[in-house]
Amino acid sequence: MSLPVLEARGITKRFAGVTALDGVDFNARAGEVHALMGENGAGKSTLIKVLTGAYARDEGTVRVGGEPIAPRCTGDAEAAGIATVYQEVNLIPDLSVAENIGLGRQPLRWGCIHWRAVRDRARRALARLGLTLDVDQPLSTCSIAVQQLVAVARALDVSARVLILDEPTSSLDEREVGELFAVIRRLRADGMAIVLVTHFLDQVYAISDRITVLRNGRLVGEFAAADLPRLELVSHMLGRPCDELPAAGRAAASLPPPGAPLLAVRDFGRKNVLRPLDLHVHAGEVLGLAGLLGSGRTELARLLFGIDRPDCGEMKVAGHLTKIRSPGASLRLRFGFTPEDRKTQALLPNLSVRENLIVALQVRRGLWRRVPRAEQDQLTARFIQALGIKASGPEQAIKHLSGGNQQKVLLARWLATEPRLLILDEPTRGIDVGAQADLERLLAELRAQGLALIFISSEISELVRNSQRIIVLRDHAKVAELAGGEVEESTVMRAIADEGGAPPPHG
């Protein structure tokens, strides 16, 4: 085994008392692709930012080629030979390809930019990736994949020995992923040490030599990719040993109620977002959506609620063919949706608990039929009491509430509209255990009242506890539908990992 080019030991990083990284070791070796895996909050991006100098570490050492480094900014890390390409292409669309590659390190001649040298250098950098492009074209005229490759070329234009790719494939289609991987293989053959952060299991196994798993800021382990079965990887990421999972121990999965489903979609999908799939949910049923982050769960929820539009398939609501073109249309069908990103997609931070709570009902009543103040107060009081919302009063600004209480208000926002279907995207993320238990209880109550619920969660145990059926997504496609006795953690995890035992999709 060759000596690591990049060697990080005991990296610790704290934010305001929260330990984001706790004594993590990480190595990158020349001529290897090393995948960094972990669920949300595992510490992947914190580790990357420590390595690239975006954050200063609190403890630990980082060596590049045996030399200790302490990067204070991304420029320091670059000078030490660590090049990084971030998830969002961090380039300037209106500048040319050559300008983007040379920006900030333009060769000068007589105090002016030596444009010919800039272009030559850009061409050389691209040639190293096996790319020939017109370097004078604006970057925005290139496809996202090529922009990604230009970002790689820019990163490598300094004499880099380590290349870090943070989620490079999340906005690429299959063919483009293939192109990027060809470039990665070429660089690996040249002796580059490559660190890859991604959520796509198939891609990890397609290209990685080595896998490091983080969970909750700690190192779970470093494995050779060939020796690590998928199921084991998933169980490392989720922190549940797959052979010790309880087989039963939850309320028996009742069969879906008879009759037409409240919502049914067929061949429903959108190019580059979600492969066409079938899905249905009955009144009085909780349908769980399982899958790792980036598997297409949120994308499916957005399509179902009309935030994004599907480009194929049909949708039936209570047996009638329907097209949902906007969240407003969903609201009129009495659907509700609490998005994953509470802060930017749901909260009206400076408005009161009352206003946040009645806004959906008000939208449904329309502009002119204002919900009378007395009714607003009464609704707010009712939901504060029913959901146990802890606030100093109905007029407190919602931004001052805890995460769990905010989530309860946002749920109440939809419950006030008396919905038939609720789509809950990670409703328990970032809220305390007590509030989580409250939400689970509420879920059961709502189901008993005859609501149809689509429940998305990264916590498989939580999904299994609360769902009658579970649809498993992987790499933007439905890979399994589990019902009845199949709804248990080990089956779900096997389906996520795609290793035997997962029953074929229904229908």
Add this chain to the structure above:
Amino acid sequence: MGSWIHLVFWLLFAAGLWAARGRTVFWPLLALGLLLLFNELFTPGFFALEVRGGHLYGTRIDILNEGAKIMLLGLGLTLVIATGGVDLSVGATMAIAGAVAAQALVAAHLSPGLAILAALVAAALAGAWNGLLVAVLRIPPIVATLILMVAGRGIAQLITGGQIITFADPVLGYLGNGWFLGLPFTLTVVLLAFGLTALLTRRTALGLFIEAIGESETASRYTGLPARTVKFFVYVFSGVCAGVAGLIAAGNIHSADANHAGLYLELDAIIAAVVGGTSLAGGRFYLAGALVGALLMQTLTTTLYALNVSADVATVPKALVILAACLLQSPQFRARLTRRKSPGAA
């Protein structure tokens, strides 16, 4: 003139401050009070008030009358700013409205009622243009409304044929110069506009929708709120407010002056809205605050005029007072003031 008028005025003002305590409008009102107090002490004749032919005359009345235009613009701008936008074109829209009214009277020989209607329709169209650019085409508001700010006076020039069109219509004249209940009629117009705006925003769900969009357009859209329609509307509304202000400006001088009507007033009106408590980031809005802010701006202008400060340098003291008013309004600054005080007290 008896000093009892001063006493009554200050008692009323103090009562107003007391009523506004704990509310956002308190701080601009306090700033206005301080400015008026300065005038009481240092500007000769500022507080003189007399009754002539049943009408009240005095600097304070002038401020109310002159400030009417800023107050009207401020009402429209407050709603636009609350959605997270801004409308730079209101001054130019005033010029367009005045030009349309004048030409409707002079060239088309329309009745004053129809001329007023035509001017308001033109102003609403100007607002609809802004609304189209911002809400439908998603152009950043500052750029979108800059277009009409620049082009608007040219359009007004085209309408008037490059001339100052004078007219003798008594109805428009009354709008600009009339008296009602002993006070300038413009004040009645402002109060009507304020009442209507308050009803429109607080008796319907419009106010909540505007504040929700200003808080988070994404969250509003995900809740099914018709964000585009609401944003379009606030620009039309701002245009109509500017139209009324333009009619007052034209009526006041019995002519349409495309070059000077409402010149730079958009800036005063934006400051009025912001000083009134509405954040440029969008969200909560305060209509009464905008009126007080407008009066603050007008008092400032009038004060400097009365003190014979040359118009060329008047902008400097004006900027200082605006800065003070904005600081008073900023919660962070107030928190810092009280924090600094408390260790001293302890």
